[in-house]
Amino acid sequence: MVEPLRIALAGLGTVGGGVVRLLDTNRDLIERRAGRAIEIVAVSARDRTKDRGIDLSRFDWTDDTSALAHHPRADVVVELIGGSDGPALTLARATLSAGKAFVTANKAMLAHHGLELAQAAEASGVALKFEAAVAGGVPVVKGLREGAAANAIDRVYGILNGTCNFTLSKMEAENRDFAEVLAEAQALGFAEADPSFDIDGIDAAHKLSILASLAFGTQPAFGDVAITGIRHVLGADIAEAAALGYRVRLVGVAEAGASGLFQRVHPHLVPIDHPLAHTTGSLNAVVADGNFVGRLFFQGRGAGDGPTASAVVADLIDIARGEYGAPYAMPAAALTRPATADAGDRRSRAYLRFAVVDKVGVLAEIAAAMRDAGVSIESLIQRGASPDGHVLVAIVTHEGPERCVAAALEKLRGSQSLAGEPMWMHILA
Known part of the structure; x- marks a missing residue:
């Protein structure tokens, strides 16, 4: 008989509670798809007394979240507490160092420390999974x-x-x-x-x-x-x-x-x-x-207990099947560190909105700034005065280098004709 995959779960908020309910509701289906049972053995959260609407008495409880990394019966630790640093990062490092798989929905931690964690997972030969970190239940x-x-x-x-x-x-x-x-x-x-x-x-x-x-x-x-x-x-x-x-x-x-x-x-x-x-x-x-x-x-659906829990449990099913793979699709050592591309070199069309003082010459001033910066105007729309006395002017540009638009806006900075900062939105191509 194949042993169950045993989980230690950190965080019993909306998503953590959703994971418990999903594993309970779809237990038989999950076992058939994973080839083995998946069961929670230990949990940790900030408030032991809070009523979460689920039976937690069947799980070991620890007040020290980082201790889950060393729980003697846990094969995998699931982190759902959030935060780029602090307890979440401490738990991630401890879990991977202990040679246990780690599943997280923590996009902030991955954005800041993803390379380090991928290297640690590879060094220990364990899985690092994070389907729930991007777009919730969308795979x-x-x-x-x-x-x-x-x-x-x-x-x-x-x-x-x-x-x-x-x-x-x-x-x-x-x-x-x-x-x-x-x-x-x-x-x-x-x-x-x-x-x-x-x-x-x-x-x-x-x-x-x-x-x-x-x-x-x-x-x-x-x-x-x-x-x-x-x-x-x-x-x-x-x-x-x-x-x-x-x-x-x-x-x-x-x-x-x-x-x-x-x-x-x-x-x-x-x-x-x-x-x-x-x-x-x-x-x-x-x-x-x-x-x-x-x-x-x-x-x-990009958030919520159901979609996010679905993504977390999908990762657990992969681990139960022995499907690991490199966290970022290739070994951490193969991940490159490219230069940051200069946005000014990009060619695009832009929507620019100005709140301006209702007086003669304002449109000419804006148009002159665009001309001097090399921005070609496709259309210019002026609406009537708002209750505060300002007029909204919207410009759509022809395609051109973004640095030209930035230069035009810089020319207009501090203009007495403008009320507040202009709004620049890119037009998706």
Whole structure:
């Protein structure tokens, strides 16, 4: 008889509770697919007395999370406590050093310490799995690491944060402003009480750095991701985008080229006929372009107890089957450290929005800055004065070097004609 795969579980929040319930509900199916039973033997969380709606009396409890790495009956440790450092990283290092497999949903830790952990897993000959770290229950990590392993990936990009996507698509559907919709997202549990990591693009950037490593065989390089969030997107931007045939989405883009690795999380105007334009609500979606397989499109629920627990248990099934593989699709020693590509060299079209003082000469001043910087204007739209007396001016540029747009905006910096910072959104090609 094959021995069960025994799990020590750190973290009993939304996802941790979901893992316990999933293993209980689908126990027989999971055993048949894994070829052996998968059972939890030990748990750890901050509050032993909290009622989580599940029976925890059958598991060993330890208040010291790091002790799970040395639990005598555990074969695998699952970490669901979060944080790039602290207890999560301590547990990861201890588990891999002890020669036990490690499963995590912790994108922040992987973005900052993924190379180190991959090296430790390989040195100990154990699995490091993290399907749940990117796009929740969407099997994009496995898709890139295994399904597309024979392909050279040209570009990987997508919608990687459900809070931002819920907010933007709600603003779009109901013609509402950012602050109002964000408050609703918080009330519904789609956004944290402090949503900064989500709406400022940090969460999406963590995930993008993991995807880039899988797609291009590079060391995770979160520090090289250029990040702009959505807190300054106006309802007027979304309405203008719709009139032009686009939808606004926060998109993470990674591309490897001769000049190095380009990584950026930024609000984009997405053409209405692109699949990402139809990814709404809290869904996530990832697109990868392979040189033989063509375009791959992954979409699904990117967060929540069910989808994330599903991804965690899928990793456990792989381990139960003995399917390990290199964490980042190739040995850690083969992962390269490319130069950071200069965004100024990229050629793209841009949407630029200015709030300006309603006076003669403002449009001429903006147009002159664009001309002097070498930016070709495709269209310029001026709307009527708002209640605060400012006028919104939107410009769509022809394709050209991004450094020219940056130079034009720099020329306008400090102008008495502008009220606040301009909004620059890229147009997804």
